[in-house]
Amino acid sequence: MSLKLFNTLSRSVQDFNPLDPAGKSVDLYCCGPTVYDFAHIGNFRTFVFADLVRRYLEFKGYAVRHVMNITDVEDKIIQRVRENKTTLREYTGKFEAAFFEDFQALSCLRPHDTPRATEYIADIIALVEKLVARGIAYRAADGSVYFSIEKYQGCGCRYGQLLKLNFDEMRPGERVSSDEYEKESVADFALWKARVPDDGEVAWPSPWGEGRPGWHVECSAMSMKILGESFDLHLGGEDLIFPHHEDEIAQSEGATGKPFVKHWVHGAHLLVEGKKMSKRLGNYYTLRDLLGKGFSGREIRHLLLTAHYRESFNFTLGGLQGARAALARLDECADKLKEIAGTTTATAEPELIQKVAAALDEDLNMSRAWGEIFEWVREKNKLLLPDNKLSPEQAAASLGAINKILALLGLEKAGAEEIPAELTALLEQRQAARKAKDFKRSDAIRDELKAKGWVIEDTPKGPKLKKL
Ligand code: AMP
Ligand code: ZN
Numbered sequence: 001m002s003l004k005l006f007n008t009l010s011r012s013v014q015d016f017n018p019l020d021p022a023g024k025s026v027d028l029y030c031c032g033p034t035v036y037d038f039a040h041i042g043n044f045r046t047f048v049f050a051d052l053v054r055r056y057l058e059f060k061g062y063a064v065r066h067v068m069n070i071t072d073v074e075d076k077i078i079q080r081v082r083e084n085k086t087t088l089r090e091y092t093g094k095f096e097a098a099f100f101e102d103f104q105a106l107s108c109l110r111p112h113d114t115p116r117a118t119e120y121i122a123d124i125i126a127l128v129e130k131l132v133a134r135g136i137a138y139r140a141a142d143g144s145v146y147f148s149i150e151k152y153q154g155c156g157c158r159y160g161q162l163l164k165l166n167f168d169e170m171r172p173g174e175r176v177s178s179d180e181y182e183k184e185s186v187a188d189f190a191l192w193k194a195r196v197p198d199d200g201e202v203a204w205p206s207p208w209g210e211g212r213p214g215w216h217v218e219c220s221a222m223s224m225k226i227l228g229e230s231f232d233l234h235l236g237g238e239d240l241i242f243p244h245h246e247d248e249i250a251q252s253e254g255a256t257g258k259p260f261v262k263h264w265v266h267g268a269h270l271l272v273e274g275k276k277m278s279k280r281l282g283n284y285y286t287l288r289d290l291l292g293k294g295f296s297g298r299e300i301r302h303l304l305l306t307a308h309y310r311e312s313f314n315f316t317l318g319g320l321q322g323a324r325a326a327l328a329r330l331d332e333c334a335d336k337l338k339e340i341a342g343t344t345t346a347t348a349e350p351e352l353i354q355k356v357a358a359a360l361d362e363d364l365n366m367s368r369a370w371g372e373i374f375e376w377v378r379e380k381n382k383l384l385l386p387d388n389k390l391s392p393e394q395a396a397a398s399l400g401a402i403n404k405i406l407a408l409l410g411l412e413k414a415g416a417e418e419i420p421a422e423l424t425a426l427l428e429q430r431q432a433a434r435k436a437k438d439f440k441r442s443d444a445i446r447d448e449l450k451a452k453g454w455v456i457e458d459t460p461k462g463p464k465l466k467k468l
Helices: 041-059 075-083 088-105 121-133 149-154 215-227 238-256 287-292 297-304 317-341 350-361 366-384 392-408 421-435 439-451
Strands: 004-007 012-015 025-030 063-068 137-139 145-147 188-194 211-213 231-237 261-267 270-272 454-459 462-467
Touching (some): 041 231, 041 287, 041 392, 063 215, 088 287, 121 137, 121 145, 121 188, 121 215, 121 238, 145 238, 188 238, 211 215, 215 231, 215 238, 287 297, 350 366, 421 439, 421 462, 439 454
Parallel strands (some): 025 063
């Protein structure tokens, strides 16, 4: 079955077909974090969504090239560097490292490339030069370079592909120098910003004088440099539709004359009491805040993956408790299946996998996928309780199915990795030694296991091995 995704360009759900004539590889770009502070879990809703898109494409057999940039120079960062009397690299380095720690704690797969804007200044300048040469961008008196929407439209290109704009209300000729603005104030936007005293040391030489890039042009330059002038998928949160993504299209198509991105997919916001979780409103939690409250990365990831990606939902600590309970139900069922399967192996049963794939093919309908998963758990529990009716082979096949789904969603149970047979044998020897009251030998085995990175946990059902 084929994957359907909502495309913001056509405002409709479309079949996803990659540009690759062989239909095998997919190039995906997701706007990455602005490393001026710790990311909040609203930001991570978007990154977990991008991770799901990548994992599902890989699950369907595509060879995915996933790029996520690091915005390490823009207005907010420069302000923080100035306030903290530090250097750009030192300041952004700290938050970039924290971002990747959090990213990993949420089991997001590392993108294949994570370009930093400051390492692509030459490519950014080359792109701006191309726009100037084509007459679409112009240098202002202060040495800044602006993108001319009028000239761009004059070349037969369309500004307003992702969003309907009313040009009668626009003020042609006016300029906007900050990176963030509302659609009501649409105007020529800055590609290159001339150095001002507040920029401190943050400046690079350019044909127009010293300065720094605007935020929007960073993404056009990095994505096209790595993935080519036209690529398959561009993701981000819905707040990026305008102006960031509209401007990315204008800059890229204005420079190349080719369609920039085939599918634009935007994730809805994580809200708090009906309002977008944001730094500006102060209504946010960082991942660290929640880990500090005793929640795990896995529970937070589960919560962020509960709703359909195009539906916003309110974050609450109660919701996180709900995620904990849901995972516990899943784990309990998987543990029982594991107990019955013992060492028996079997091919994963296909039904659950097919049902979840059918839900995800329909514009990544996670809420439907969860419905299928928990219906399956209910059915299995009926077979498992109060008296088990499953054979070890059946249990192994069911376990294979749920493990495959958990791996697809990046929700594998921590420490659930297969325990090597040699270690299980050691554990059995330790039990035998204890039974024979040979405590020296049982302690020696315990130490050996520890040296291999495993601890023995005594449970009511007997000893179990757990990864250190
Ligand atoms: P930033 O670091 O501000 O550039 O944002 C990184 C990503 O987080 C972007 O794709 C934003 O669209 C996304 N984002 C920001 N706030 C939220 C939110 N409350 N819910 C979901 N995504 C968000
Ligand atoms: Zn971007």
